[in-house]
Amino acid sequence: MDHEKVNILLVDDQPAKLLAYEVILKDLGENLVIASSGREALEVLLKTEIAVILVDVCMPELDGFELAAMIREHPRFQKTAMIFISAIQVSDIDRLRGYEMGAVDYVPVPVVPEVLRAKIKVFAELYRKTRELERWNQELEDRVRARTAELENSTAKLRESEQRRSMAIAAGKMGSWDWDWINGDWMWDEGQYRIFGVSPENFNVNPANVQALLHPDDVDELRKAIAEFNKGSRAYETEFRIVRPDGDVRWCVGTAAATIDGSGRVVRVSGVTVDITERKRAEERQNLLAREVDHRAKNALALAQSIVRLTRADEVKAYVNAVEGRINALARVHTILSLSSWQGAELSKLIDEELAPYSLGGQIRLAGPEVQLVPATAQTLALALHELFTNSAKYGALSTRSGRLTIGWQVDNDALAVTWEESGGPLVRPPKSRGFGTRSLLASVESQLGGQALFDWRPEGLLCRLQVPLTRKNAASSAPDKFGAAASAELQRASG
Template sequence: MSLEPKVNILLVDDHPENLLALEAILDSLGQNLIRATSGAEALRQLLNQDFAVILLDVQMPDMDGFETAALIRQRERSRHTPIIFLTAYSTSDTMVYRGYSVGAVDYLFKPIEPEILKYKVSAFVDLFQKSNEVKRQAAQLALMNSELRKREEMFRSLSVCSPVGIFLTDTFGQCTYTNPRYQAIYSMTPEESLGDGWTLAIHPEERQQVIADWYAVSREGQEYKGEFRILTHENVERWVLMSSSPMLSDEQQVIGYVGTVEDITERKKAAEEHIKLIREQTARQEAETANRLKDEFLATLSHELRTPLTSILGWARLLRQRKLDEKAIFRALETIERNAALQAQLIDDILDVSRIIRGKLQLNLGRVNLASVVSAVIDSVHLEAENKKIQLQYIVESTSESAEIQEREDERNDPVQLAVSLRLALATSYYVLGDPNRLQQVVWNLMNNALKFTPEGGKVQVRLSMEEGIGDWELAIARNIPSSIPTPQSPTYIQITVSDTGNGISSEFLPYVFDRFRQADGSITRNQGGLGLGLAIVRYLVEMHGGSVRAESPGVGQGATFTVRLPLLEAKETVKKQMGGERKENESSLTPPNIESKINSSQNTVRDLSGLQVLVVENDTDTREYVTTVLQQYGATVIAVASVRQALSTIEESLPDVLVSDIGIPEEDGYSLIRKLRNLEPEIGGRIPAIALTAYAREQDCHQALASGFQEYVTKPVEPIHLINSVTKLIQR
């Protein structure tokens, strides 16, 4: 809304309906519209008020517009008021000329174009307002100069008693006058305070900057205000607030500056204390929030660990009582295995987050077909979706054709449909440069999240597509793209969209959905389990691949959609260049340790180990007996020992066909054992095929095991099929 006062616009016409029409056109200008139905009435209106513009009808009885305009121009007050003639009767040059001759500024013919009239009147209103403002400023300036002269006479007497320091300088910044308070603040005599004394007192650390700032604004004739430190002769440090304004001559020329100085030392100390207090409060609040999140996480961790332990220990005790029938025994074993797998998943997530926090998570880059990755995950969660009666839909889009893979309730048990689905998915070339295991972990986490929060009878859809262009949310993380990820010449992305009809996400929690240790419901009584780490891991892994991930939800109870974008890999040559040479496509190694038990293992080749002698080295009695039993079930002859010393003694007596050794053995560990063996001659054990058992599931631990002399490694908890397959691989070699 404009703060300008309204101006008057005079509308003169002998027809009321014409006046109404003019008011309707000009009402939006927001000015005072004053009517006059005759020339005489118009002249009466001009007696007591001024008008920005007059709209004057030409044809009026008694006194026409031309006569009225002539009388208006005779008065000094209205001599220069703009007049716009309005007429519907004549467009002759003679008539127009007559209008201009009596002082009109414009001539409009009826019917009048509203926008033209409004535009012209608006221009005269603006001119009138600006003219008034100029007059007002001129009057105010004259008043100020008059007051300034009066104040100058009073200045010296008043400044002596002033509670603030007052000073005058010439145009070069040399002090020509200081009052007693100024001298007290600077601890100077009157003589010392004159000239450039004030600049010499500025603290050395700030002197150059303060002087530069003051002269910069002074040269422009502007006001200055600044806070800085000074040092007195007694080496006392003080904070001062200095303000100065230019003094103007009658000709508006800068003739010097007048300023004030205040001692604000105590104020600065109080402000610093206040800032310190605020920082301490902020730090305390952040610490309290961190502690609360930590406590919630630890409570959740305790809940998530104890819940499966309850099932494991409970069913184990029931099994020991030997009172269960065959059906109950099967249920007990299935429950124990499922809950143990859940605990292994929790541990893997915690280790991944630990590596993320320490910056130790690394990628094994290769050429990966995302269609293969997604298909493998779809296959692994198929049964879970079937059990919850959730409709699982997989859609693969292509620029050349669209392959839609839908698994509905009536098709879930159709192996032909599943085979066709997988072939369609694998046929589409959705290649990226990435770590296949980590990319599968991303998709599995999103799918697991969708299935967990979707109620029975709901729907989960996975869509694979190609997208052009870069969105705002990609640009937001562009600085975090690792140098190992190539930037595509054309901004084409592969997009994975996982949407569900589940619980949805509240608008309050949506910005924090990818934060680690954060859950929408932090209590241990929440409906869904988990540590709240899966989505945090997803975001980190996606961004490590140069991509981006976002979450969307209309609200609680309305489902959620997670969208991952990864840069498209155009050709194999890109991979070769990136990896430093030839490298085969890695599309089959799609089983990261944290979800390997969930992938269908029907493709594994297991052979009978009859006649094979295996030496097992494991200090933990339960694990040692478990590994021994697994190997014996497949026909192997097993010798099990608990230490490196016992293992070496056994090898001296009889060479085993395969060695299976734990890494974390007390006193001498598995690395020590393999080093000693590899230093032996082949005929006495130097080339025994060896498998490492390790509870340290980090990539560097697995690489260290292979580098030290083991040919295979199996992570704990040991999966029987994984162990037997590793033994089989060594035999085949």
């Protein structure tokens, strides 16, 4: 059998003996290394890995005992096998000294070749097996270290994965659970307790307690899920509501998967619960906004339709200007309301928007506190102010540079009082009949807002007083589509 050769060191000061040892040991097939003195042997040991040392006891300068003592002092050679060859009669005391110096055996002279080969072969094989065991042990240690490192890396990755899962569950408002279908045991993670608004210390997870937290209208979903799994379903998903102990209602989506044994029977159900309350609320807000936009659009179209249908003029150009002016007034108030997300509009902003097209400099004076108007009131007053500005610019104080206009308003007992006072313009005569603008102003203020519009056609200028309740229910919360339809009806009656 092929094997790795080992080094055998032969130490003797007589070349003839060394040659004889080489001849005897040649058949072992090992590497024979020659040293003719103790010092030369030490040099060889420092450079070469030696399995067995065959050394003559009687040598000049450094005998076998002294050489053995020096070899054993080095940590690397404390277990190296040494065989002494002695040409003199060796007493028991000499043998004991040799063993103390580290010898493992004695070979007397004359040397019996078969005996020497047998002894050298035994220690060479022992060295070879020892080295092989050391290599195997090193390989085993390397494998253990590699496996340990692999397990540690796998454990670290698993821990990181669990941390990421926990973070994802916390960030995504998720919880996971496990239900032993056979013995009824439940397991909830931290996210599941958080979603249901309970804690492990004060909540025992069981079907009865879980069902008690479900919204009464959604309890059937739990029964339906159990029935589906009993029929052999592998997965189930549904949306449901829970009512937390503090009364807070939360929307959730639950996904469950069943584990089946060899006979096809459900043995375990595991799942994930996701809190989708914010998504549901966003959907509700979006639906509400869509309905609101639809109502606003209907309202605007109804008003525009009424304006187009009921505006009167002797010429096409005058008709176009009148329609454009009224629709622009409606557009301006819509812009103001949009900026406030349709929460309302400041009266002063409505007046400023109507003033903008005229660039009248110091002809107009405004006086009044900040008043927030609800959308329906803002729309109606914007159109009323537009009619007053339009008439004043055509026929009243704003038609000349000498004219002056004072607009004042105040709030008293939840009612808004607006005073429109013109002066310095052309001589005013009471009209023989009311035009469309005046009739629509009266109709909208009185019918829509439940207010009152009073006109005093003084020679020095028009004096108009508008009384508008701020807390009237229909002014604050009337539906836009009803508002548009009612406005159209009133305008039709006013034009009759």
